[in-house]
Amino acid sequence: MDSYGQTILFTLFISPCVGMVHHCACSTNLKDCKNLYQMPVDFHTAHEKCREEGGQLMSVRSNKSDEVVGFLLDNTIGHFWIGLHLPEGKCSSNAISLRGYEWTSGGQGTEFSNWGSEEIACAPLCVSISSDRKWMERPCAEKLDGFLCEGDQKNLCTGREASSVTFLDDEQCLSARCEHECTPVAVGYMCSCMQRFRPNARDPHRCDFYCTSTVCEAICARDGTMCRCPDGFVSSEKNCEDIDECESNHDCAQKCVNTIGSYRCACFDPFILVNGTECILNPKFEFTTPSHNYVVRGSLSSPGEYVGLIIFIIMAVFAVLVLVHYLRGRKAAVQECNPSDNEFQKSGSQ
The missing domain is CATH 3.10.100.10 (Mannose-Binding Protein A, subunit A)
Incomplete structure (x- = not known):
């Protein structure tokens, strides 16, 4: 062991x-x-x-x-x-x-x-x-x-479905710190939680009360004067109601999806989720045209490539503007060197 x-x-x-x-x-x-x-x-x-x-x-x-x-x-x-x-x-x-x-x-x-x-x-x-x-x-x-x-x-x-925790250790239940129930197993001991409880995320020896729906019954004292709700819920009389964390502060980079007692992050296409909260562009993102017979597949995978593409587009636009400006100047110069018939007539009458 x-x-x-x-x-x-x-x-x-x-x-x-x-x-x-x-x-x-x-x-x-x-x-x-x-x-x-x-x-x-x-x-x-x-x-x-x-x-x-x-x-x-x-x-x-x-x-x-x-x-x-x-x-x-x-x-x-x-x-x-x-x-x-x-x-x-x-x-x-x-x-x-x-x-x-x-x-x-x-x-x-x-x-x-x-x-x-x-x-x-x-x-x-x-x-x-x-x-x-x-x-x-x-x-x-x-x-x-x-x-x-x-x-x-x-x-x-330590997700919502967990109900027991097995510790691979030489300790047995006599020295274990299981809050609810301890069961000896061949590899050590197993801490289990009662119904409507699950292992605590920080100390799995302990058990936390939780709900499986957006509204559930609170745990109340026998006289009904004090009631308790799990994290992510708010007390409403003798019930617990889920808090929508997405309506308040959260650490999601793009999209927030409310879940029972918590929330999760998501990303808009063509981004993918990394590290639970951040979004990066999918390296396999495909650039498509409106035509269903033509597909341009992009393989940009690094920030430098994206920067290079942006610089190329800017330079192309600039080159088009320079060309238009040159052609307009060229046209004006030609007109100065070759005056129209009306201009010749005016000069002749004088």
């Missing part, structure tokens, strides 16, 4: 809704979280989804990481993308641990590998993993059952 340190596993048993986090594992400071998403996506879409949440596809570089993967995929059926891909123009090789593949987080460093086959490939491939924890090579465009993300994603690990 020492290899786990003070790792916490947030067990989110969620109905199989598209795009939901099924399992999540976090460190005690909630700065390093690993999440299992269940939604049909290809590799590149999975990579973008992780970036939108402020993370990246998971790297499995050690035995410890592989053990966390085992927990996340426990009792799970399907295949899930991890952050490993073979770059275009390269062939795999069994002579090295990663066989020429690279992590989306950068580099080829690893202390661990668990390949499911030894076939040599010379085409762009990506790697998936399943409950047997074997690394399988697949076409990157193939849609799998989900993907594994890692990063600072504590809001996902």
